[in-house]
Amino acid sequence: xxxxxxxxxxxDMRQHLKIWRDxxxxxxxxxxxxxxxxxxxALIELGKQYADHVVTSIFVNPTQxxxxxxxxxxxxxxxxxxxxxxxxxxxxxxxPNLEELYPQGFQTRIELGAITQRLEGVFxxxxxxxxxxxxxxxxxxxxxxxxxxxxxDWQQVQVVSTMxxxxxxxxxxxxxxxxxxxxxxxxSSRNAYLNAEERRLAPKLKSALDKIAHQLKxxxxxxxxxxxxxxxDLLAAGFREIDYLEVCHSLTLExxxxxxxxxxxxxxxxxxxxxxxxxxxx
Amino acid sequence: xxxxxxxxxxxDMRQHLKIWRDxxxxxxxxxxxxxxxxxxxALIELGKQYADHVVTSIFVNPTQxxxxxxxxxxxxxxxxxxxxxxxxxxxxxxxPNLEELYPQGFQTRIELGAITQRLEGVFxxxxxxxxxxxxxxxxxxxxxxxxxxxxxDWQQVQVVSTMxxxxxxxxxxxxxxxxxxxxxxxxSSRNAYLNAEERRLAPKLKSALDKIAHQLKxxxxxxxxxxxxxxxDLLAAGFREIDYLEVCHSLTLExxxxxxxxxxxxxxxxxxxxxxxxxxxx
Numbered sequence: 001x002x003x004x005x006x007x008x009x010x011x012d013m014r015q016h017l018k019i020w021r022d023x024x025x026x027x028x029x030x031x032x033x034x035x036x037x038x039x040x041x042a043l044i045e046l047g048k049q050y051a052d053h054v055v056t057s058i059f060v061n062p063t064q065x066x067x068x069x070x071x072x073x074x075x076x077x078x079x080x081x082x083x084x085x086x087x088x089x090x091x092x093x094x095x096p097n098l099e100e101l102y103p104q105g106f107q108t109r110i111e112l113g114a115i116t117q118r119l120e121g122v123f124x125x126x127x128x129x130x131x132x133x134x135x136x137x138x139x140x141x142x143x144x145x146x147x148x149x150x151x152x153d154w155q156q157v158q159v160v161s162t163m164x165x166x167x168x169x170x171x172x173x174x175x176x177x178x179x180x181x182x183x184x185x186x187x188s189s190r191n192a193y194l195n196a197e198e199r200r201l202a203p204k205l206k207s208a209l210d211k212i213a214h215q216l217k218x219x220x221x222x223x224x225x226x227x228x229x230x231x232x233d234l235l236a237a238g239f240r241e242i243d244y245l246e247v248c249h250s251l252t253l254e255x256x257x258x259x260x261x262x263x264x265x266x267x268x269x270x271x272x273x274x275x276x277x278x279x280x281x282x
Numbered sequence: 283x284x285x286x287x288x289x290x291x292x293x294d295m296r297q298h299l300k301i302w303r304d305x306x307x308x309x310x311x312x313x314x315x316x317x318x319x320x321x322x323x324a325l326i327e328l329g330k331q332y333a334d335h336v337v338t339s340i341f342v343n344p345t346q347x348x349x350x351x352x353x354x355x356x357x358x359x360x361x362x363x364x365x366x367x368x369x370x371x372x373x374x375x376x377x378p379n380l381e382e383l384y385p386q387g388f389q390t391r392i393e394l395g396a397i398t399q400r401l402e403g404v405f406x407x408x409x410x411x412x413x414x415x416x417x418x419x420x421x422x423x424x425x426x427x428x429x430x431x432x433x434x435d436w437q438q439v440q441v442v443s444t445m446x447x448x449x450x451x452x453x454x455x456x457x458x459x460x461x462x463x464x465x466x467x468x469x470s471s472r473n474a475y476l477n478a479e480e481r482r483l484a485p486k487l488k489s490a491l492d493k494i495a496h497q498l499k500x501x502x503x504x505x506x507x508x509x510x511x512x513x514x515d516l517l518a519a520g521f522r523e524i525d526y527l528e529v530c531h532s533l534t535l536e537x538x539x540x541x542x543x544x545x546x547x548x549x550x551x552x553x554x555x556x557x558x559x560x561x562x563x564x
Contacts, residue, residue: 010450107395108414108448114389132390140450166390168292168422 004085005092010141013094017055017142025052028174029144031135034058034095035075035189036084039179043148044088046176051146056085057094057138059101063109064130075192094142101137109133115162118253119265120155120276123243131156132163139164139171147171152178152186154263154278155253178277180206186277198270201238208234209264209279212247216262216281223247234268243267243274250280286367287374292423295376299337299424307334310456311426313417316340316377317357317471318366321461325430326370328458333428338367339376339420341383345391346412357474376424383419391415397444400535401547402437402558405525413438414445421446421453429453434460434468436545436560437535460559462488468559475555483520483552490516491546491561494529498544498563505529516550525549525556532562 007013020027028047032040040056047054058081065071078095085093109129116128139147149157161173179187184206185199194202208230215226231242247256250263265278289295302309310329314322322338329336340363347353360377367375391411398410421429431439443455461469466488467481476484490512497508513524529538532545547560 105444106448107397108445109393109395111391111393112389113391137448137450140452143452162387163390165385166388166419168419170422170425 007094010100016092020053027051027144028054028146028148029142030056030148031138032058033060034081035077036081037187039150039187041088042176042179043150044090047148053091055092055094055142056090059096061130061134064127066124066126075189110136112159115159115253119244128159135160139169144171146174148174151175158251190273193273204237205266205277212264213279213281240269289376292382298374302335309333309426310336310428310430311424312338312430313420314340315342316363317359318363319469321432321469323370324458324461325432326372329430335373337374337376337424338372341378343412343416346409348406348408357471392418394441397441397535401526410441417442421451428456430456433457440533472555480552486519487548487559494546495561495563522551
C-alpha cells in the first residue's frame with residue numbers, strides 16, 4: 001500500500017510530474033474511464049515494470065459516446081478505484097473535471113481515415129474521433145514516456161498507435177493482453193450491466209472467437225462458413241444482435257486475406273449491453 | 283552571414299536541435315512554404331529576439347491546397363531562400379520531403395470547428411484542416427519553445443492558436459505584423475503571379491480596409507453601407523471577384539458586433555490570383 005497522489009487539474013498533475021522528471025524518472029500513463037478491474041490492474045503492473053512512476057487517468061470521456069449510448073449509466077466509482085490504485089502502487093491519479101480537458105471554446109478534433117471506418121467505426125461513428133482526441137490531449141498534458149492500453153480494445157490500440165505515429169507524438173505505446181474470467185469472458189467495466197442469465201451466456205463470445213481461430217489454423221478455406229455458423233450459434237444462444245464478427249488484418253483492420261497477420265473481432269448485444277472481444281491466432 | 287544547417291529529415295533536424303536543447307537554448311520555429319520575402323524575414327527577426335536559435339521550415343504542404351488551387355505553380359526557389367536565411371542568420375533550415383511529414387499509411391487529420399468555417403473556410407474548405415495538421419506535425423517534430431506566424435494570415439493565426447490551446451501543445455505562439463510594400467500591398471509569395479496592371483491595382487485592397495477601419499472608428503452605424511461601397515469600388519477598379527470583405531471579431535472571426543475587438547479581412551481575385559489581407563483597428 002503506497003501513497004496515491006490525486007490531481008484534479010492539469011497544472012497540479014504537471015507540478016507533481018515535474019519533480020519526477022527532473023530526477024530523470026521514467027513515467028508511464030494508463031488512460032482509463034475508471035470502474036477499474038483486473039484488466040486495468042494488469043496495465044498498471046506493466047507500467048510499473050517499464051517505468052519508475054505510473055500515472056493512471058480516470059476520465060469518462062463524453063465525446064466518445066454517441067447520443068443513444070451508455071454515457072449516463074457508465075459505472076463511476078472513484079472511491080473504490082482509488083483504493084485499488086493505492087493497493088497496486090499507482091503513484092498518481094489524474095482525475096480531471098470536464099473543464100480541464102474541454103474548456104470553454106474547445107473546438108478541435110482529431111480524425112483518422114480507413115482504420116476508423118470499419119468494425120466499431122461503423123456502429124459508433126463518433127467513437128474513434130472522441131478517443132483519438134482525448135488520448136492526444138492526455139498524452140500532451142501528461143507527456144509520459146510510455147502509455148499503456150489493453151488489447152481488449154484492439155481496434156482502439158491500432159487507432160491510437162496510428163495517430164501517435166502520424167502526429168509524431170513522442171511516446172511509446174505498450175499493450176497488455178486481455179484479462180479474462182475463468183470461463184473466458186473478457187473483463188470489462190460494462191460486464192456490470194449483465195444480469196445473471198446474460199452473464200451465463202457472455203463467455204460464448206470467446207468460444208466463437210476460439211472456434212474461428214481454430215478454423216483459420218486448420219482450414220482457412222472454410223472460414224466464411226464457420227464465421228456464418230458462429231454468428232447463428234450466438235443468436236441461437238440468446239445474443240440479441242451481432243454488430244460484427246470478422247477476421248481482419250491485425251494492424252489495418254481490413255478484411256483478412258491469406259498471409260495477413262490475423263485478428264478475430266466481435267461486437268454483440270446481450271439485452272441492452274454491447275460486448276466486444278477479440279483474439280489473435282498465433 | 284552565418285552558417286545555415288540544412289536538415290531534410292526529421293531525425294537529422296532533431297539531432298541538431300538536441301545539441302542546442304541540451305545547452306538549455308531556447309528555440310523558435312518559423313514555419314513557411316518558402317519563396318521567402320521580407321514578411322518572412324520579419325518573422326525570423328522576431329524569433330532571433332526571443333530565442334537563442336531560429337529554425338525555419340520550408341514545406342509546400344499539399345493538403346492545404348484544394349484540387350483547383352495553385353499547388354503546382356506555387357513558387358519554389360530554395361536556393362534563393364537558403365541565401366536569404368544565411369544572410370538573416372537563421373540557424374537551421376528544415377526542408378523535409380513529403381515522406382517525412384506524410385509517410386506511407388498516414389491517415390490522421392486535425393479539424394477545428396466554428397473558427398474554420400467562416401471567411402477562408404467557406405472558399406477553401408480543406409485549407410484549415412491541412413494547415414492545422416501540418417502545423418501540429420511541425421510543432422511536434424521540432425518541439426520549439428516559440429513558433430512565429432505572420433498576421434497577414436490572420437485567420438490562420440487564430441486557428442493555430444486555438445489548436446495549440448485545445449491540444450495542450452507546449453509552445454508559445456508569437457505573431458508579427460504584416461510587412462507591406464510602400465504602396466500598401468501586403469507582401470505575399472503569391473504577388474509573384476501578378477502582371478504589371480494587376481500589381482498596380484493590388485494596393486486598393488489595403489485602401490478598402492483603411493476606409494472601413496476609419497468608418498468603424500468614426501461611425502460604426504454606417505458600416506454596412508461603407509463595406510458594400512468598398513466592394514463595388516474594388517470590382518469597378520478591376521478586381522474580378524471578392525470572396526469576402528468583412529469586419530469580424532478579431533479572435534473568433536464571428537461577424538463583428540459593437541464592443542467586439544475588430545479585424546477587417548478581405549480576399550479578392552485579380553485575374554487568376556487570389557489575394558488576402560487584413561488590418562486591425564486600434
